Amino acid sequence: MATQCDIAIVGGAMAGATLALALANQRRPDGGSWTIALIEAHPAAAPSHPGYDSRAIALAEGSVRRLQRLGLWPALAPHAQPISQIQVSDSGHFGGLSMNADEYQVDALGQVVELERVGPALWQALARHDNVQLLCPDGLAELQQHQDHVSLTLNSGTTIKARLVVGADGTGSVVRQQLGLGLTRQPYGQHALIANISCERHPGIAFERFTSEGPLALLPMNEQRYSLVWVQQPEQAERRLALSDEAFLQALQNAFGYRLGRLTKVGQRAQYPLALCRAERTHHHRCVLVGNAAQTVHPIAGQGFNLGLRDVEALADRLQQALQNGADPGAFSLLADYSEQRADDRNMVTSGTDALVKLFSNPVRPLALGRNLGLFAMALFPDFKASLAKRAMGWHGGRPR
Template sequence: MDNPVQTPISRPMSNDLIIVGGGLNGPALALAAAKAGFSVTIIDALPEDTRKDRDFDGRSYALALTSMRLLRQISVWEQIADHAQPMLEIKVTDGRAGEGPSPWMMHFDHAEIEEGPMGYLVEDRHLRRAFLDAMAAQPLITQVSGETVVSQTVRPNGVEVTLASGSTMSGKVLIGSDGRRSGTAERSGIGRTAWGYDQTAIVCAVAHEKPHSGIAHQFFMPNGPLAILPLTENRSSIVWSEETSRANMIAGLDDAGFLDALRPAFGSFLGEIALVGQRFTYPLGLSLADSFIADRVALVGDAAHGVHPIAGQGLNAGLRDVAALAQVLKEARARGEDIGGAQTLSRYQQWRRFDTATLAVATDTFNRLFSNDNPLLRAARDLGMGLVNKAPNLRRSFMREAAGLTGDLPDLMKR
């Protein structure tokens, strides 16, 4: 039986986990923890209807194969599988507007690895709805929507949070999945290293005349990358990063003007294009929490690390935090340990912090190297791409990385 979204009450509630943030990583953790038998209360500042976001708003994610496995394990994938577009090939090229792609390119074809497609493109609206429905069907999860957490107090055996409405709730461990400006991190005294790129991503979807054949394209343009990612039904998702002043100018154009600006970079390989849904802009930056844990607190997803979307890995990294933390908590309970204890949470931090710091550095370096029209750098990266393209082993390791198959995989991502 579905459990309805509950109105908070002023009596403190005792949960295993209190999760602040019901975006994407918070619900994934709630479901993974409930699957392991933990009781969870998840709180989000936005009303449920807003998060369900019924119309197509153009946003999509490239989910790695291992992220898909996690979603399958927590009974979310079955709801979105019919809307997911397998990513069969990736083509990476250097480009300049009006000139088309350079002849130097890297081409990755999933047929060269045995695990199947490197990932899937999933629209934000389907993913959010599937998370909310799966949580509603899980009796161990209580959802509190339209409520903001304003303070938290660490007690000897747990943490108590207070909502703007004055209600309080308690749990053995508090999870911050409240995004890049995580109040949970701030209230725990966790600082962060952060900087902006003076780049803004314009995100939208287009319908096109010709089929994309499941091929994702990444064009490295002088001011930032343009990703064209295949969606179902002859549509593609666009993530177009430009210098912020130019991005604002482009974002301010009407639909016809916007398409005129996009066409020279996009090219004509998919025939005529038309806008579907809305356009969004996201200022781009890097944000890495100085620690992923504090006394009885753990951070996951963008609250812990926010990276440049150049490699489409932000959510994938967050989902890996989720799978790792769920496993650490489950193993701690099996050993009779305190799930919010320092020893337990340190294991999570050891597992995830180095990997995500490496991802942050890699995406930062990649962006600086590729969002650049310096002729020497351009020649060097074209040569590099040509070399990678000629080396099957290197190509395969890039593909396994994109599929999320490398490193110490949490159990929920193994099959």
């Protein structure tokens, strides 16, 4: 017999787990709730100290507010490092600006969380809900759509019948592939080199520095660490991966400067290719995509998960209304409304991020002069700077509730 549920979520990383927890907390007036199956290919990690090389993501201030509204922030807050200031600069040029939390009457411009800490915290919270079935480790083998449900066959042989299937399984989404939804992929010819760095000073400032190769970002973490994302040509990334720790730190010091004092330690280094990926459709009969399954953007402005979280919030809101009204969670009208609601934000962020990549990864002198004049103007004129700050904090369409 197939397991039956209202909603099956394929992918249990940040987007899938936050959506599952948001939906698990929803209730009808009579106390009823959705039944949810969460399918994740990787084994659930046991709660532990993540170690030096834990990967991190930046949550914009608006994303933190959204997580608070969805009732999810208490599970993440103990593992977060506040960002008190953001500094933007352009290597070799005069343009630059800084944004401070107190300028915008917020406690922090954002929070940096370590994935190896928040993942187990979210799964622990999910395990306390008796309306959530956790299928882990397992993966989607086959998907078949029917008039009133979708049949899922998992790698383990388990079968599930769900009224709605959510693809939250990342850029290589199996859900998207099984549905035959097209994906446009625009490679940037760049790789992101990632690592954790220790330094002499740790002021809680996030840095974005534009170099002739590409942007270099450093996000504050706890224990005197910073999370590095260094965008560069693939050949250069390969060479820097092969450097000794001392030589790598010196190369990074030369590119970044001494804003954090001397860089003292680098952890395990890795790289991955960068591309702009967009699903041509984000919904199909009783199926919908969220997060990187719908769009994957360049890390230049740290918008990836924050954009995906707005997908989660919008879908959770639609499903809350459906639950209250006793409506079908997989109804075509619900999914079409969700996709229409998300279209402008999705297009604006993907197009805007793409434009930033082209502007700030181009060493041509007139473009370099123009972007530095732009940074200088934003530093001088509060309205320009406030507009940038609102985008950095994820205040799309106004300050979140």
